[in-house]
Amino acid sequence: MKNNPQLNKNGELQHLLTIEGLPAATLRHILDTASSFLNIEEREVKKVPLLQGKAIFNLFFEPSTRTRTTFEIAAKKLSADVINLNVGASSTSKGETLLDTVDNLAAMQADMFVVRHGQSGAPHLIAGHVEPHIHVVNAGDGRHAHPTQGLLDMFTIRHYKKDLTRLRVAIVGDMLHSRVARSQIHALTTLGVPEVRVIAPKTLIPACAERMGVQIYHDMAKGLKDVDVIIMLRLQNERMRGALLPSVQEYFKYYGLTAEKLALARPDAIVMHPGPMNRGVEIESSVADGVQSVILSQVTFGIAVRMAVMSILMGSGAGSKQ
16 A cells, blocks of 8 residues: 555545545545534534635536535535635636646645546646645546545445445446446445445446446446345546447336336345436436435535544544544
8 A cells, every 4th residue: 555646655635636546545545534514414504614714725627516516515614614616717717827827826825726627637636736734625626536436435335324335236338438337336346345336338337347346237227136235326428539329219128227127126226327317318317206216315425524534634533633
């Protein structure tokens, strides 16, 4: 673990760039800390002063409503000062390099950068460049990783299913273009889920998938049989090059989650989706809005998980001395 750029010399989390390579104990610490933040909503004052006086910059080089908003809410609940930057419409569009932009913002007393970028590896580049007192959180980079989404999905599964070491989990859809799926798979396997299935057409499964320790299915009926958790992925048409699918209608016929297909899973199976959700493409409305869906809970839990990540990175995690 000495070479892991996410950990400092004491083995503590310095940046959150990817779930890959992080110890199970670190992941569990984040999930446990997130649990302690869930009850803040029940208080009269829905804030804690853990990050008071800290400046968190949301650097989003590609659009995202849900992720950016939940990071902003999480930071404000921790009493941090939040600065949102639509970087695509500012200095980089005028020719400034990524690291020049970061240097200028760091000079404004930044304590943390939350980075979303279309190029894989951009948050890693920033983390290797900034001073040691500045922390970097990857909010999604290219096809590579989306660690906080993977963590909030683990939190959701643990909330509803308790023991992860007895579960069968199916991830369905466009894994080829999904940074979320990669983060989910690394988290599931690290936390001891014994069986992770990926269900998709051959054109939407990357060549490296089997090396990640998953079972691959091209048939929904076989892949969904007796699973405890179903995670649906959206078709990322904006990242697709060439004819990977005959049509959206054909895709829904074979890989869209309907009530009939859901019935193949265990009766108490939960349905998840990292969003944004395309109804009638990867999931029908009766399932998305049904009793087995926990999709809105994922969004709620995402705030607590992102609060946990920020507080731990700043050295103010639950249980630490203030």
